[in-house]
Amino acid sequence: ARHVQNFTSIHDPIYNLNYFPRNQFNAADHRELRQAATDMWREITCLKSA
Structure with missing residues (x-):
């Protein structure tokens, strides 16, 4: 349970960090937002970029 x-x-x-309504963004904007979210997640978790 824990x-x-x-x-x-x-x-x-x-x-919430990784959710973007797909119908509100074109593919290029969606990729840019996903990359920004991934970069932020790596910063939060102290992971180095590969």
Whole structure:
């Protein structure tokens, strides 16, 4: 039960960081937003770019 609680407590912030309504952006803008979200996630988690 604790694992589920930990997962649900962190799921929403991660989902919100990576969610973009696909019908509101063209493909190029969507790629740019996804890259920005990935860069931010790497900064938050202290991961180095590959």
